[in-house]
Amino acid sequence: MPILPRVALLLAACLAPATLAAAPDRAPQDVSGRVLRATGTTTSGEGIPGIAVSNGIDIVRTDAQGRYRLAAGAGQTVFVVKPPGYRFAEAADGLPAFWRTVPADRTAGAMAIDFTLVAEDRPAVSAPEVLLFTDSQVKSARDIDYYRRDIVEPIIGRHPAALGVTLGDLVDDQVQLYAALNAVTVRLGVPWFHVPGNHDVDPGSTGDAASLATWGATYGPDTYAVEEGDAAFVFLDDVVVRPGGTGYVGGLREDQFRFLGNYLAQLPRERLLVLGMHIPVFDTGGRETFRGADRARLFALLKDRPKVLLLSGHSHVQQHYWHAAKDGWQGAAPLHEYNVGAACGAFWSGAPDAQGIPDATMADGTPNGYAVLSLRSGGGYALAYHPARLAAGTQAFTPAMALHAPRVLRRGAYPAWGVFANVFMGDAGTRVEYRVDGGDWLPMRRVERADPRLLVENVADDVATALRGFDRSPEAVPPTHLWRGALPTDLAVGEHRVEVRAFDRWQGEAVAATTYSLQEAGP
Known part of the structure; x- marks a missing residue:
């Protein structure tokens, strides 16, 4: 049956x-x-x-x-x-x-x-997987080609996902591109669902009520539910277009609260509830980016449910946010929101590679890509991020992290320089350690500063006398997942190997490595 x-x-x-x-x-x-x-x-x-x-x-x-x-x-x-x-x-x-x-x-x-x-004509999968895209944000046929070659084609026929979703900003205000974009996405052979973003509203919209006419004709409802495995997904339009075309804010409508209330009333509490939206539920930039009253009302609906995961996009950085009492959350445990890294990275910007695809690194140093949500029996889940491309021939850039260290230091210099690890899925609770030349593992310290890897790109763009790409890389901002360890300078002259390991709460231990050299300085 x-x-x-x-x-x-x-x-x-x-x-x-x-x-x-x-x-x-x-x-x-x-x-x-x-x-x-x-x-x-x-x-x-x-x-x-x-x-x-x-x-x-x-x-x-x-x-x-x-x-x-x-x-x-x-x-x-x-x-x-x-x-x-x-x-x-x-x-x-x-x-x-x-x-x-x-x-x-x-x-x-x-x-x-x-x-x-x-x-389904196949045996039930114990841990079905869901592909998570956000912010493909195409504005031209050229961007659709990047999306096709960079995100979609590498996983066609190689991913056993039960379903997939794009969490908004499918396009960059160019709603006439929906059909062409869909033609690429459906090549994945995965049932695909969509959430509207602020760049998916009809250009010139002066209010919220009619802002998704083109969206509705293409993708149907802006609020709906899908069930898979031991999980129930509710996808919500949380972009509220302000009257008079004066911008937008995150929030929910009355009809959405009514639907959500009706749906939750018949959903067993032991099921994992996943809410997929575009704008994060947490505020950013020191201002109200999601209406506080709507957040409070949403949290009141969710507080007695033991298994809830929020998914969002919009920010073009990647981070985990744990809602607590300071955010108005009254549940028994912190509420996890995963703000997914963008498929377009930083809007398809940066210097192109040998295939002509822009670097697309996000402002927090996370490479563009997509995530996978694994649904475990009993309402559990696991998350993993997949960068679209990895730098060839280096252990310093892996699916889990990217390292940056100076190439050479003076032997005997004060140890004021460090190795940096951008652990893409890390947060304040992640354990990150390093060692040099196979020595003892030492703790790394989480720091709030820009990723030096992206700062290098910023400087390269600054000093270039001609454009390095269509758009330059974004200005680096401090990520929530950057760690630093001081490099010793009292070792022998020559090359030294640095290993970094990070312990992901879902994927376990991941290791990356790089090298630096010590040289004697002349008088």
């Missing part, structure tokens, strides 16, 4: 008849239909019971024959919440066909919309 949460079957029995019985009161605005089971490319005609269907606020469950009925007016989007053990049939553009929008010119009367779920 396909995998369905027990609560789904119980709620199907409890909710569906009541929903259908209430239908005559709303008949002129009802949408009804069936959720059908398919295997491969063949639809059996068999309805699936217990499947959640929503209008973006209300949630109903299909009855024993897979039937549902739901109030939905003209212009409203109806969608299905995929349960584990199924995937959506593909729409014409290759994206999951999980939504339909009621036509704006709909006349009174019932409207029929059927959906199809394809039963």
